[in-house]
Amino acid sequence: MQKNLVIVESPAKAKTIEKFLGADYKVLSSYGHIRDLKKKEFSIDTTNFAPQYEIPSEKTKLVNELKAEAKNAGTVWLASDEDREGEAISWHLYEVLGLKPEQTKRIVFHEITKPAILQAIEHPRDIDLNLVNAQQARRVLDRIVGFKLSPVLWKKVKPALSAGRVQSVAVRLIVEREREIQQFKSEESYRVVALFTPANSKDGTEIKAELNQRFKNKEEATRFLESCKSAAFTIRDIATRPQKRMPAAPFTTSTLQQEAAHKLGFTVAQTMMIAQRLYESGRITYMRTDSVNLSSLCINASTAVIKELMGERYVKSRQFHTKTKGAQEAHEAIRPTYMDQTEIEGTPQERRLYDLIWKRTVASQMADAEIEKTTATIQISGQDAAFVATGEVIKFDGFLKVYRESFDEDSENETAEGNLLPPMETGQQLERKEIQALQRFTQHPPRYN
Missing domain, CATH: 3.40.50.140 (Rossmann fold)
Structure with a gap:
């Protein structure tokens, strides 16, 4: 027996x-x-x-x-x-x-x-x-909705499709967004950007700046550009302020899917299939979770790894808490089972996804990044409007040494990150190198990714 x-x-x-x-x-x-x-x-x-x-x-x-x-x-x-x-x-x-x-x-x-x-x-x-x-309630709802809805799909779209409590709601969200896009009316505006060099500068360093207002039409923008031909440009004000940037929480199912799409170009199905293989071979914790919790075992192991690889200064233990109502906090976030395994054997896709999970988990237990943000206001003689130049210097990289969170690209809101400004002082004269008015149109809400 x-x-x-x-x-x-x-x-x-x-x-x-x-x-x-x-x-x-x-x-x-x-x-x-x-x-x-x-x-x-x-x-x-x-x-x-x-x-x-x-x-x-x-x-x-x-x-x-x-x-x-x-x-x-x-x-x-x-x-x-x-x-x-x-x-x-x-x-x-x-x-x-x-x-x-x-x-x-x-x-x-x-x-x-x-x-x-x-x-x-x-x-x-x-x-x-x-x-x-x-x-059982979910399964029953799936059948009640799907049994009536799926035949409609077979007639209208293609055979063998199924719809249920999730697909029907998702379709509605997509349709509502599409209607918003169809009703959207684009509006024109002109964004003015400039390149300056400090007067008497020997090394030719440039300062990129943007006007603190936008123009509604080409005539307004042209009038402003004409007035700039004879204007003088002076640094009116310099503000420097320290900032701290915190790391993102460890991965949940949805944040893993988003980051794998952004950083690795994986589809949701691909990500979940690879994560399932990593889980079943004992590499990561369970891949279906809405919790950002980490066990004390994982936090201690992460601390030891960070000390060994980067030094004491990079350590900052923290516990994240899930904001979602009804999240199952007893579960853990998605993390490597052994934090000292910085690399694994496996397919290239498995190694890349594991690397992403390892970095995100380690970064969550690292020190904040310390950044100095500088904003310079550039006065235009005879004008109320002013140009604004922003830049930031990373004083201490902290968790950025390991991991940067990705965001949907937005060309209009270019970040100042990495934009270094030359030494400047209030009252300093600047020479105009070029000023451009760029035509822009307001964008409709994006389709879902």
Whole structure:
């Protein structure tokens, strides 16, 4: 008689876990859900919304194998993922395999490492029926919406498409945005930019500046440019202020998808597929989470790595908290399981995604970047308007040594980051090198990425 049977969701995970548990444990996979709503029928009793499940024909052989193994096992450990879907898989296994409460234990872990698996075995729990009911409610809603909506898609778009509680809402958001774009009326304006050099400058250093107002039409812009031909330009005011920049929180599912799209050019499906492989091979923690929490183990390990690689000054431990209502704080953010593994073996895509996760996690435990921001106001003789030049100097790079968060490009709001200004003083005369008025049109709201 096999003492222990462990059932997980995926075969890749089964192999990794079996290595940690030893000879007394047999680890098998359910390959995801073992039963679902009937495919061809509505399968929901609308008087009480009770779902009607069936075991798909392709899962019959697997279910029979699992039943036979469970019958011969002293204890069955249900080790599907720790989200709603995973909880429902455990519940379906419990029901379909005819398990008894005294022989069944539910375990969850956030990472596939030996300590995490052994700790889960030491702290089993019961199946959480609230999570199971939440998953069933979502599945029932999917079917209620999708059963009526999908045939419309088959007629109007193409066969075999499905719609449900998520797709229909997403389509609505996209349609509403498209209507905003269609109704948008673009407005013209002129942005004035200038290049100056300090009077009597020997090294030819340039100061880039922008006028602090915009003109509505070409005539106004031309009049202003003409007036600049004979004007004198003087530095009226210089303001220098120190700033601190904090690192971003560690990754959640959605922020990982966004950054992987920006930095690596991955699609959402690609990112999740690669993250799943990294999780199942024990490289990162569970990749479906809305929490930015890090365990004290991870924070301590990050601190040690930062000290070793960059020195004491770069360390600043901090714990981020999730603002989202209903976020599952018991979970952790997406992070490497071993912080001292700066690189891993794997496919190029796996290595690049792992590198992104490692850098984001380490940066979150690093010191703030210290920046000195300088704003110079340049007076134009005979005018109320003034040019403004901004620049910043990084006094201490802090977390920027490892990681910079990416943003959607916006050419209108060019950052001053890295724009170095030459030494200047109030009252200093500047010579005009060139002044241009650039025609701009207001942009419609962007389509969603």
